[in-house]
Amino acid sequence: MNTMSVPSKNKSLFTAIREVVSHIPEGKVATYGQIAKKVGSNDARKVGWAIYNNQNPKVPCHRVVKKDGSVAENFSLGGWQEQKSRLLSEGVTFSTEKQVDLERHLWRI
DNA sequence: AATTTGACAGCGA
DNA sequence: GTCGCTGCCAAAT
Secondary structure (H helix, E strand, O other): OOOOOOOOOOOOHHHHHHHHHHOOOOOOEEEHHHHHHHOOOOOHHHHHHHHHOOOOOOOOHHHEEOOOOEOOOOOOOOOHHHHHHHHHHOOOOEOOOOEEOHHHHEOOO
16 A cells, blocks of 8 residues: 555655665666656656755766666766766666666666 | 746657 | 757746
């Protein structure tokens, strides 16, 4: 009966998104759309937006990529290169210079 | 209270 | 394959 699939409406999307993102295992990545659905919103923008307006160090935002696996070009902490560097450190492989290999590292919710 | 913003996603030309 | 607009919707100012 625990409708855990649906986050508590008590929490703001901030909290919901932060939780979901922080639940991404190392070496895995999730797409904005995926997280968006997880939090109950079909708006992928708010996913990045939430982190963008918070920059929580506890949130592995570098594990969040676009649906194509491409990293966010407007990544705040130094650019997509910074994100890529972190992902590589976790064992994530890249299909292209800016795209993560979703076939191998897409996180399954 | 109203307006602006926003690290996307989807479709069309 | 690239470029551009639209849609969604909550938070920040």
